[in-house]
Amino acid sequence: MTHFRDTTFYRYHCDTKHTLARLYSHPHFLDWANQPNPFRHYDGAELIDLPVPERPAAREYFGLANATESASVTLSTVSQLLYYSMAISAWKEVPKRGLRWALRVNPSSGNLHPTETHLIARNVAGLEDGCYHFRVDGFQLEQRYAGPVDDVLRGLCGECAMAPRVLTVVLTSIFAREAWKYRARAFRYCHHDLGHAVGAIAEASRGLGLPCFCNHLFDDSVIEQALGLDGGDEVPGAVLSMGMEAEDLRSTGVNARCFQGTANVLTDAPIEYSAIEEVYRATAGRGGARDAPVSPPTCGDGVALSLQRSCDSRRDLWDVIRQRRSGVNFDGKTAISADEFGAILHRATAAAPGDVFHGPERRGFVRCYVYVHRVSGVDAGVYQYDRCEHRLVRVRAGDQRKAATRLSLGQRIAGDSAFAVSMIADFDGAYRSLGERGYRAMHLEAGFIGQGLYLGAETVGVNATGIGAFFDDKVNRYLGLGEGSEVIYHFTVGRAVEDVRLRTTAAYPFEQ
Numbered sequence: 001m002t003h004f005r006d007t008t009f010y011r012y013h014c015d016t017k018h019t020l021a022r023l024y025s026h027p028h029f030l031d032w033a034n035q036p037n038p039f040r041h042y043d044g045a046e047l048i049d050l051p052v053p054e055r056p057a058a059r060e061y062f063g064l065a066n067a068t069e070s071a072s073v074t075l076s077t078v079s080q081l082l083y084y085s086m087a088i089s090a091w092k093e094v095p096k097r098g099l100r101w102a103l104r105v106n107p108s109s110g111n112l113h114p115t116e117t118h119l120i121a122r123n124v125a126g127l128e129d130g131c132y133h134f135r136v137d138g139f140q141l142e143q144r145y146a147g148p149v150d151d152v153l154r155g156l157c158g159e160c161a162m163a164p165r166v167l168t169v170v171l172t173s174i175f176a177r178e179a180w181k182y183r184a185r186a187f188r189y190c191h192h193d194l195g196h197a198v199g200a201i202a203e204a205s206r207g208l209g210l211p212c213f214c215n216h217l218f219d220d221s222v223i224e225q226a227l228g229l230d231g232g233d234e235v236p237g238a239v240l241s242m243g244m245e246a247e248d249l250r251s252t253g254v255n256a257r258c259f260q261g262t263a264n265v266l267t268d269a270p271i272e273y274s275a276i277e278e279v280y281r282a283t284a285g286r287g288g289a290r291d292a293p294v295s296p297p298t299c300g301d302g303v304a305l306s307l308q309r310s311c312d313s314r315r316d317l318w319d320v321i322r323q324r325r326s327g328v329n330f331d332g333k334t335a336i337s338a339d340e341f342g343a344i345l346h347r348a349t350a351a352a353p354g355d356v357f358h359g360p361e362r363r364g365f366v367r368c369y370v371y372v373h374r375v376s377g378v379d380a381g382v383y384q385y386d387r388c389e390h391r392l393v394r395v396r397a398g399d400q401r402k403a404a405t406r407l408s409l410g411q412r413i414a415g416d417s418a419f420a421v422s423m424i425a426d427f428d429g430a431y432r433s434l435g436e437r438g439y440r441a442m443h444l445e446a447g448f449i450g451q452g453l454y455l456g457a458e459t460v461g462v463n464a465t466g467i468g469a470f471f472d473d474k475v476n477r478y479l480g481l482g483e484g485s486e487v488i489y490h491f492t493v494g495r496a497v498e499d500v501r502l503r504t505t506a507a508y509p510f511e512q
């Protein structure tokens with residue numbers, strides 16, 4: 001097997017690193033007239049209005065366990081699931097300038113939302129068996145195919161190594177939406193966004209009492225064929241199977257079928273990035289030597305500090321989910337307690353059923369290095385978070401506010417917070433374990449952890465922001481990373497300052 005440094009993904013990774021020289025020599029200006037439409041429609045497909053979502057029973061985020069026994073799944077459950085994971089959460093307006101844009105429950109780099117949601121329903125009460133696309137702006141389903149889906153389920157679940165269940169969610173990515181702003185680096189952002197979306201759906205299904213298995217290691221062509229995506233601008237990203245097991249599947253192989261509706265054109269002037277196409281193709285296979293042993297992440301032997309795993313919180317999960325917002329500015333003074341800090345890190349890095357955290361004991365490929373700025377009882381410094389032992393090991397002592405800001409491309413949110421995070425991925429282990437596919441796995445896992453950081457922060461009454469822009473090699477050097485490990489995502493958690501120039505309005509007419 002070749003070394004990870006000789007792979008297509010690593011060439012792409014190096015070519016898309018941020019450096020000062022690149023930022024100055026290749027400035028990028030946004031072509032607002034050609035911004036891709038953030039809403040996908042399958043024009044001509046039959047539209048089904050989702051019922052107004054009922055408020056589910058109250059839940060507490062930190063104490064919520066994975067469901068094992070499943071509640072029944074109805075069209076109302078589907079409505080709740082989508083409303084609390086992938087729907088619009090609010091509209092924002094700048095009345096003076098006539099600007100208006102939608103925010104969603106799942107965050108997205110640049111609010112560009114490359115992730116689309118498809119459903120496969122089998123024995124969902126109130127919904128005909130078939131394949132559907134979630135039309136986010138109308139809170140509707142577009143029926144792309146009606147009829148038996150046993151063959152599709154068998155094909156998908158066989159490919160993803162999970163049991164077929166009554167509801168299957170397939171997430172896809174549209175790279176062009178992100179490439180409009182982030183150019184070739186967009187492939188990375190799309191996979192972070194995908195990880196956030198997987199986390200958002202997993203959390204909502206957990207709250208609804210539905211067992212949920214999140215998988216993303218499959219051969220893309222099988223999923224493309226099963227959902228009629230071949231040839232379009234959407235590519236498969238993850239498959240989540242939830243609810244009761246569908247035990248009596250009656251077919252083998254995937255039959256050819258006719259899908260309804262034509263995908264709307266998102267931009268008249270799409271710009272193709274050959275680097276994205278190349279890394280996408282290289283990583284489209286199922287993953288090389290699956291389950292090859294990955295050595296457990298090691299922590300240094302600096303000063304160690306044990307953390308609490310939980311803290312008091314009274315916010316209901318459903319408010320946390322719908323009211324989650326990224327901070328655009330942080331106040332630069334709010335501190336959180338050590339218990340809150342421990343609970344946020346512990347919950348965000350807890351393994352989920354499926355292959356999001358890959359490898360033995362679901363240790364995954366991503367480790368968090370934390371820049372502590374304002375955590376009561378924890379000295380300022382950079383610490384490596386050991387998720388297995390739930391403790392911090394100090395890597396650098398002293399004030400890290402300037403360093404965190406500088407490394408995050410000068411973004412003050414990284415230093416004005418209570419703490420910031422560099423997510424470090426084991427490139428070597430991911431490649432040895434999954435081949436080129438490991439590159440996607442690392443980014444998706446980082447996005448999934450990021451979604452946990454968002455929800456944990458909101459639960460304790462502060463906010464968070466994902467940071468996809470950082471000086472890659474400067475971070476690697478600052479943290480003294482060894483060969484084979486590199487930064488792939490940044491995060492920051494603190495008290496956001498509200499932008500009073502913006503007006504917030506309801507997500508959907510039924511909320512008014």
Ligand SMILES: Cc1cc2nc3c(=O)[nH]c(=O)nc-3n(C[C@H](O)[C@H](O)[C@H](O)COP(=O)(O)O)c2cc1C
Pocket residue numbers: 103104105106107108109110111189192193196324325326327328411413465466467468469
């Ligand atoms: C992968 C990812 C990368 C992001 N990178 C940045 C960033 O570098 N700087 C920033 O201010 N916000 C960043 N954000 C926050 C987004 O801008 C924010 O999620 C988006 O505007 C939607 O707003 P919301 O999170 O409040 O729904 C990022 C979010 C994600 C998911």
